Amino acid sequence: xxxxxxxxxxxxxxxxxxxxxxxxxxxxxxxxxxxxxxxxxxxxxxxxxxxxxxxxxxxxxxxxxxxxxxxxxxxxxxxxxxxxxxxxxxxxxxxxxxxxxxxxxxxxxxxxxxxxxxxxxxxxxxxxxxxxxxxxxxxxxxxxxxxxxxxxxxxxxxxxxxxxxxxxxxxxxxxxxxxxxxxxxxxxxxxxxxxxxxxxxxxxxxxxxxxxxxxx
Ligand code: PRT
Ligand code: MG
Numbered sequence: 001x002x003x004x005x006x007x008x009x010x011x012x013x014x015x016x017x018x019x020x021x022x023x024x025x026x027x028x029x030x031x032x033x034x035x036x037x038x039x040x041x042x043x044x045x046x047x048x049x050x051x052x053x054x055x056x057x058x059x060x061x062x063x064x065x066x067x068x069x070x071x072x073x074x075x076x077x078x079x080x081x082x083x084x085x086x087x088x089x090x091x092x093x094x095x096x097x098x099x100x101x102x103x104x105x106x107x108x109x110x111x112x113x114x115x116x117x118x119x120x121x122x123x124x125x126x127x128x129x130x131x132x133x134x135x136x137x138x139x140x141x142x143x144x145x146x147x148x149x150x151x152x153x154x155x156x157x158x159x160x161x162x163x164x165x166x167x168x169x170x171x172x173x174x175x176x177x178x179x180x181x182x183x184x185x186x187x188x189x190x191x192x193x194x195x196x197x198x199x200x201x202x203x204x205x206x207x208x209x210x211x212x213x214x215x216x
Contacts, residue, residue, distance in 0.1 A: 002045050002186075002193055005064035006030075007052035011178050014090035015068050021204035022197070044193075056080050056181060065186035065194060071176045072155060075119045083187055085198055086180035088205050095119070097171035098162050099151040100144050113143035114153035123153070123173050141165040 004024075006012055012030060019025075025041045030049050038047040048064055052073055059067040060082050068088065072095055074080065095116065113134045114120045124131045131151075136143060140152040141161055155176060156162060156169065180201055187194055 002066065002190065002197060003048060003064045004045070005048045005050055005055045005058040005067040007055055007068075008049055009052070011052065011068055011070060011091045012049070015088070015178065018088060018090060018201065018204045018208060021207060022200035024197075024200075053077075056082065059181050059183050062183045062185055065183050065190060066197065067181045068178050069181055070178055071174065072116065072119070074179060074181070075174065076116050078118060080181075082184060083182040084179050085182060086202055086205065088178045088180055088201065089209055090205075091176075091178045093155045093157040093176050095153065095173040095176055096156050096169045097123075097151050097153055097173065098141075098144075098156070098167045099170050100166055101168045102166075110150040111148070112151045112153055113140050113149035115140065116153050119173065120153045141167060 006015055008031070016026075016030075024045060026047055027039045027041060028035060030038050030047055033049075036049050038049065040046055048058065050058060052070060055064075055067040055069040056074060056077050058064040059069075060080055070091060074084065075095075097112070109130045109132050111132045111134050112120055112124070113136045115135070115137050117133050117135045120131075120133055134143070134149050140154045142165070143149040143152055144167060145165060151170065152167070153173065159169070162168065180198065182194060182198070
């Protein structure tokens with residue numbers, strides 16, 4: 001039995017076609033099912049549907065052999081003891097520093113609102129910029145509008161959310177996409193089965209990339 005942990009929302013949306021291409025067909029639609037454990041057609045595989053931030057934890061502890069996690073989550077959780085063999089190229093976005101166009105924050109220590117406190121701390125420390133980090137758990141775009149923070153660190157895809165809230169990108173931190181992560185013990189104990197899944201997902205991801213490039 002191989003267990004794959006994945007989160008609902010955009011990663012699941014984009015991962016399902018990739019899984020299908022790799023021959024992994026869930027018995028129920030995980031987007032609508034209330035089940036948190038979803039069997040896969042061949043019964044030698046199952047999906048766990050959990051919160052995005054929990055995927056690396058399940059995989060690190062071996063509760064799942066494999067997981068699909070955003071690079072943002074992996075960066076934030078830092079020194080995880082797992083393998084990251086594959087960039088699946090899905091749920092792409094950028095992690096950026098954003099702020100109000102009409103505001104500069106010279107003269108004082110800027111406050112930065114984010115749910116990526118650790119990544120933000122590392123980014124500004126490397127820059128030698130002194131900031132005060134205000135940990136938030138979502139809707140970061142609100143914070144500068146009500147004067148809670150000067151800047152935010154958040155993910156941007158189309159830029160529509162920033163625009164709608166009067167914010168602009170000030171700095172680029174990282175390009176983000178979803179990665180396949182693998183438990184180290186599973187890699188050892190179930191080497192051929194896990195290796196086969198990685199190969200199938202790698203082929204599915206590159207076929208999807210070729211198709212996307214052809215579409216332009
Ligand atoms: O729902 P839950 O709290 O469990 O987790 P979540 O809200 O983090 O899950 P979800 O479904 O939003 O997906 C999370 C993962 O998707 C992230 O960890 C990223 O790896 C990936 N991803 C890719 C994104 C985006 N693109 C993205 N644009 N996650 C979030 N966004 C948000 C962003 O935070 C901002 O609010 O979308 C908004 C910006 O989008 P644009 O298109 O307006 O720029
Ligand atoms: Mg969400």
